[in-house]
Amino acid sequence: MKDTAPANPPIIEAQGLNLTFQTADGPVHALKDVDLTISKGDFVSFIGPSGCGKTTFLRCIAALERPTGGTLSVNGMTADEARKRRAYGYVFQAAGLYPWRTIAGNVKLPLEIMGFTKAEQDTRVRKVLELVELSGFGGKFPWQLSGGMQQRASIARALAFDADILLMDEPFGALDEIVRDRLNEELLKLWARTEKTIAFVTHSIPEAVYLSTKIVVMSPRPGRITDVIDSPLPRERPLDIRDSKDFIDTAHRVREGLRAGHVDD
Amino acid sequence: MTRTLPVLAVLGVITVLWYAASIWMNATWVFDQAGRAGVTVTWAEVVPQTMAQDRPLLPPPHQVASELWKGVAGQNVTSKRSLVYHGFVTFRGTMLGFALGIALGVALAISIVRYRVMELSVMPWAIISQTIPIVALAPMILTLSNQIGIDNREVPKAIIAAYLSFFPVLVSMIKGLRAPDHMQLDLLKTYGASEGQTFAKLRLPASMPYFFASLKVAVAAALIGTIVGELPTGAIEGLGARMLIGSQFGEPLIMWTALFAAAILAGGLILLVGLIERLANARMGAQT
Numbered sequence: 415m416k417d418t419a420p421a422n423p424p425i426i427e428a429q430g431l432n433l434t435f436q437t438a439d440g441p442v443h444a445l446k447d448v449d450l451t452i453s454k455g456d457f458v459s460f461i462g463p464s465g466c467g468k469t470t471f472l473r474c475i476a477a478l479e480r481p482t483g484g485t486l487s488v489n490g491m492t493a494d495e496a497r498k499r500r501a502y503g504y505v506f507q508a509a510g511l512y513p514w515r516t517i518a519g520n521v522k523l524p525l526e527i528m529g530f531t532k533a534e535q536d537t538r539v540r541k542v543l544e545l546v547e548l549s550g551f552g553g554k555f556p557w558q559l560s561g562g563m564q565q566r567a568s569i570a571r572a573l574a575f576d577a578d579i580l581l582m583d584e585p586f587g588a589l590d591e592i593v594r595d596r597l598n599e600e601l602l603k604l605w606a607r608t609e610k611t612i613a614f615v616t617h618s619i620p621e622a623v624y625l626s627t628k629i630v631v632m633s634p635r636p637g638r639i640t641d642v643i644d645s646p647l648p649r650e651r652p653l654d655i656r657d658s659k660d661f662i663d664t665a666h667r668v669r670e671g672l673r674a675g676h677v678d679d
Numbered sequence: 680m681t682r683t684l685p686v687l688a689v690l691g692v693i694t695v696l697w698y699a700a701s702i703w704m705n706a707t708w709v710f711d712q713a714g715r716a717g718v719t720v721t722w723a724e725v726v727p728q729t730m731a732q733d734r735p736l737l738p739p740p741h742q743v744a745s746e747l748w749k750g751v752a753g754q755n756v757t758s759k760r761s762l763v764y765h766g767f768v769t770f771r772g773t774m775l776g777f778a779l780g781i782a783l784g785v786a787l788a789i790s791i792v793r794y795r796v797m798e799l800s801v802m803p804w805a806i807i808s809q810t811i812p813i814v815a816l817a818p819m820i821l822t823l824s825n826q827i828g829i830d831n832r833e834v835p836k837a838i839i840a841a842y843l844s845f846f847p848v849l850v851s852m853i854k855g856l857r858a859p860d861h862m863q864l865d866l867l868k869t870y871g872a873s874e875g876q877t878f879a880k881l882r883l884p885a886s887m888p889y890f891f892a893s894l895k896v897a898v899a900a901a902l903i904g905t906i907v908g909e910l911p912t913g914a915i916e917g918l919g920a921r922m923l924i925g926s927q928f929g930e931p932l933i934m935w936t937a938l939f940a941a942a943i944l945a946g947g948l949i950l951l952v953g954l955i956e957r958l959a960n961a962r963m964g965a966q967t
Contacts, residue, residue, distance in 0.1 A: 478865050478868060514887070514964055
């Protein structure tokens with residue numbers, strides 16, 4: 415299933431995407447006329463206040479929500495087909511590891527469901543645990559690991575079946591600043607090594623600017639895109655890049671975009 | 680030490696209260712006897728006589744203990760007087776009914792969680808079934824199974840035990856199978872997991888703590904059901920039959936001994952379920 419096309423073909427395309435939830439208090443416009451193209455190898459962050467539809471959009475890509483209007487293609491298929499072809503790995507805000515499985519057992523879960531052979535399962539588990547620097551923790555149960563390690567294990571679980579796309583919904587939102595910084599750095603290394611396309615939902619401006627090649631600023635009621643920023647930062651990003659002028663300018667533009675969204679309220 | 684002291688204290692209080700009650704209740708007989716013989720007795724004479732009657736209203740602890748010992752160790756285990764024999768009959772019936780109850784409870788819970796219509800159509804009947812007193816139902820089950828030609832007494836006994844024990848399993852398993860939250864279900868959806876896989880990999884393991892909690896209630900219920908099933912229609916074996924014989928022939932010692940044998944059996948069954956739970960917990964990585 416590896417794409418052989420030249421560099422950076424579009425992998426996720428949304429056009430005029432709308433999603434309205436029918437609730438007891440009347441319809442809620444969660445997404446309004448969203449147009450967005452994500453190219454292969456991009457690291458795209460979605461940032462905005464709660465209710466701006468960033469998570470909803472990610473769930474649409476994952477076919478966990480069904481848009482009520484517009485078109486959305488993932489890997490050239492409908493989102494639902496892409497889900498069935500296991501086109502993406504999804505990382506939730508909570509690690510959500512099964513307490514009755516070891517770390518290795520948890521990473522193995524998608525592989526068991528997808529019918530990999532026993533030998534293949536073991537090889538892949540070893541490989542991805544190494545990738546997230548959890549080698550040697552495979553036999554531990556989740557409660558024996560810190561929150562940050564649990565979230566790394568959940569990333570390993572999403573990487574285990576080697577999907578081209580990684581969808582991450584505020585994966586580090588529940589972790590403290592120091593752990594979050596470390597995991598951000600590791601995530602960038604992982605992205606460089608695996609050449610995945612990553613869509614990443616966050617609340618944090620520094621996190622979005624530090625990680626992304628493309629930052630999508632969204633605003634609520636109705637949920638919509640107010641700005642799309644192509645990052646001027648190089649792909650190679652040491653932690654101290656956060657003191658550079660480019661970084662500060664980009665963060666400033668994100669902040670402006672968020673503020674503009676609020677004025678519209 | 681800090682934990683055994685309260686246990687021993689409670690045990691001591693119960694024993695003292697029991698002796699006091701024995702003296703008080705059995706004294707009536709002593710006074711009656713003395714009255715008939717035309718003599719007066721002092722309390723110092725009464726108390727020893729309340730401790731060793733053949734047919735005491737309330738046998739004191741040491742009499743029950745010695746009867747229990749005689750019933751367990753003093754007989755050939757195949758003898759009709761052996762409590763081991765009767766206890767085993769009751770144990771066998773309990774296990775059969777317990778297994779049947781678990782199977783029924785789990786099967787119903789699975790179908791109710793899977794098909795919403797089952798919840799509306801079957802669940803009310805399951806609840807109603809538990810409001811009917813089992814002592815009213817047990818003779819009917821026995822007579823019915825006799826009528827349709829089931830000679831084996833084990834079958835109606837097991838049905839009565841299952842009737843009582845399926846309910847706690849059903850209620851807990853419905854809750855347990857529904858325990859996984861949206862996020863966990865979404866995760867499996869992203870893997871394109873089938874319904875069967877979702878059940879086997881997520882719902883079933885997530886329900887295990889609920890399952891084991893319900894087993895402790897269910898095993899006790901199965902024992903009660905079995906004993907009730909042994910009471911009517913002149914059953915000749917099992918602890919329930921012993922209790923009936925004791926009451927019919929005015930032998931309180933037999934009754935009380937059978938009662939305590941049943942209590943000891945219940946304690947053993949609870950311990951057994953607890954042991955299985957601990958083994959399962961260890962396998963499923965519970966925090967220690």
